Amino acid sequence: MADYSNNTLKLPLQDLDTFPHFALKAEAADSWAQTLPAGNALKSGSDLRAALSALNRSVVPPAQRFLILEALRPVLNQTATTLTHAFLGQPLTLSEEGQQRAELVRDLYELGAAGYALCAVHTIARQSIVTETNPAKLACESLQRAITLQGRELLRGHLLYQPPPVHSWSTLHQLYAMGERQQLVRLPVHDPLRDTDTSIVGEYLPALLLGCCKTNQLRQRDIMAVFSALQQWRDLIRIEDPGVGSGLFTVDLDSDRPPVYSKLIVERPSTALRHINTDALVEQLQRLKQRHKKEGITSIALNRETRLDANLLNHLRRALGEVSQRNFARQRSRHRLWIATGLTGVHFYVAGERTLDQVLHGDDHLESEETRQADNPFLRRLSKADAWQRVNPEEDAVADADIADSEAEQAIDVDAHTLAQLNDEEATYEPRKHIVYTVESANVSPGGYCIEWNDLPAGIQIGDVVCLHEREHGGTEWSIAVIRWISQVRESPTLLGLELLSPRGTAYAAQVRMPDGEYSRPLRVILLPEIALVGQPHTLLVPRLVFRENQKIILARKDESYLIKLKRQVGSTAAFSQFDFDYLRQLDEDVDSSGRDALSASSFESIWSDI
Structure with missing residues (x-):
């Protein structure tokens, strides 16, 4: 092995005289690791971070340092994995606690990688002090462990859509370059933690x-x-x-x-x-x-x-x-955009703020009171008396009558006009289920937008379909786009890249013929029109996992209904699929009405209701 002088790799200095956590032996490190609270990953991670930081600053022979790190590596891996799972699947804009967990994971991986890098550097620089094992083997194993941990730190940044910390990539490259110079990079290394050869x-x-x-x-x-x-x-x-x-x-x-x-x-x-x-x-x-x-x-x-x-x-x-x-050049542009997300929300606004039933049956269609009550647990009437009331019904009846008399004495008179207005509002009130957010554009191109979104709502994901326009109130059609990328920098707005799919869309209901010959419940789909100028054919945006190429479906809205055949799938994300299609024929009124009313239950009932 050649001598190696470290001029680029950033490693801590060994400037501590004492190590307060445990005796600097592998057995003591293992015993200390067993005392960490397994059910409290945050506490375990904090204690482990302090110990690793002090260990990296302590003077320890490389072979001994390696054995101590090997004793700590299982708990490091388990703690970091647990902390990572805690912020996966959470809103992309992490809470303060989530950010602390993510930073703790970063510190654990960086400190662990630095510890193994110290083993490799000291072994290569002073081979004569390594007598317990082969110096080349020790350096090779140390570099493999260091690169593994540094790779996990880069993975953490990918998962959070954040740029890696400064020197993260250079550390990975320099660790590999060190092994390459020593002709160690292709030697087999057994990793006991994963029980694999690498x-x-x-x-x-x-x-x-x-x-x-x-x-x-x-x-x-x-x-x-x-x-x-x-x-x-x-x-x-x-x-x-x-x-x-x-x-x-x-x-x-x-x-x-x-x-x-x-x-x-x-x-x-x-x-x-x-x-x-x-x-x-x-x-x-x-x-x-x-x-x-x-x-x-x-x-x-x-x-x-x-x-x-x-x-x-x-x-x-x-x-x-x-x-x-990039196909199009970006131009800096600062102006407001109004945006709604998700296939359900996009369908609602593209349809002119109409529900799926209104798209299918007309604006005058209202759900029955029984349906609204079935969907809203707060509107359901109790079918049984309260369990405590059944114990002493006579006493409760007298108490209820006293309360009613007391309330009657304090009742407020309401004139006939106000009462009629209140009744009318109650009858027509429908809670707003879909939200339009206001965001700021950062730059634009003919292909889409880069937007800044402060306080990104929970549930926003890459691949979601969105609709947007540049005017707060009506008078403009909603453009259809998809979230293609997300980037986050702490204490800055989250950046989202939106790719435009179409300048407008039309909301429809679609029904799929089931294996038993019945039709599915109506599903929300959006027709994107043909744009002859750019050679873009008409396509259909549909929920994933339901529609397939060469499938025949009914495409309907009030006063029009078509039988179409899905052709090639031209696009797909985790949220929706996009198909080219052919019109087969327009359905007559009898077929139209039978198709719309064919909502009988089948083995797929739960799938359609979830969609």
Whole structure:
């Protein structure tokens, strides 16, 4: 092994004289870890952070430091995993407590990676002090552990749609470069925590390639699935020297950034450039896509936790197999936008603030009182007396009569006109279920908007359909768009990228013919009209998991009803699918009415009601 002088890697100085947490031995570290409160991840994480920080600043021989870190690694992994799950699936704008948990996870991964990096650096610099084991083996294992933890820290940033902290990428690159200089990167390393054989390059490549997967366009569960899949596919990825290889991406080991497209790199002499060849991986993704289509399955399971659907496979194939560049130039623009989210909300506003039943049956249609009461538990009348009242009915009857007399004495007289107005308001009142939010645009292009959204509401996700316009009150049609990406920087507004799908849409109800010959309940769909100027055919936005290519459905609204056939699926997200379609024929009034009234129950009843 060659001598190594660390000039770039940022590591803590060993400036502490005492270590207060436990004796600096692996056995003592293990015993201390057992005392951490397993049911309180926040307390365990805080104690572990303090111990790791002090350990990194203490003078400890590298072999001994490695054994202590190995004793602490299981509880570090368990605590960080628990804390991560606590903020996954939560509103993207984290609460103060959620932010504290996320920062604690960051600190644990960074401190753990720094500790193992110290083992590697000290072993390489002073090999003679390592007598208990082979110095090359110790350095190799230490670098593998450090890269694993640093990769988890980068994954945390992807999950939060936040830019990585300064030096995060450079730390990962320098750890790999250190192993490469020592010719250690391809040596097999056994990881007892995961009970698997891996290597330095095997841990580096998944973390590296995740930075190429445009994770700001994916939902959190899909980001986790992609990272897990890349770990399985790491043998299909090659890192090559520019002189002997090629690749779609290039990484600069001296930089603090992820890989970039090779064609965008300005040619310059450098020994730090490496190509990332993804050809074999893209071929694997293409095979999986063909299998997905041939077998007609909804998703492909790589293991018990990892499932890849067609939409995610297509995203990965495009992200890792072709250069993607912006089609339109952005222009800075600051003005207000009014926006509604979700297929249900978009359908409501595109329909002119009408419900699905009103779209189907007309503006005069009102739900019956029984239906409204069935849907609202606060309007239901009690069918049985209160359990306590049944115990002493006579006493309660007398008490109720006394209360009624007392209230009657204090009653307020209401004139006939006011009473009629109150009755009319009660009869026509309907709670507002859909919200229009006011946001600020940051920049615009012919293809969409970048918007700033303070206090992002819970439930907003990448792939959601939205409608928006630039005027607060009517007089303009709602444009239809989709949330393509999200970016967050602490103490700044959340940025969302909206891709415009159509300048307008038409709300319809759709019914699918069931296997038993009956029709499903009406489902909300939105017809996007043809735009001949740009060669865009008419398409239909529909809920996911219900509609398929070559399916025949009834498309209806008041006074018009059509039988159509869905053709090619031209787009899909986690929230909706988009199909090209053909009109087969317009249905006559008899078929129209029978189709609309065909709402009988079937084995799919619960699915339709949820949608």
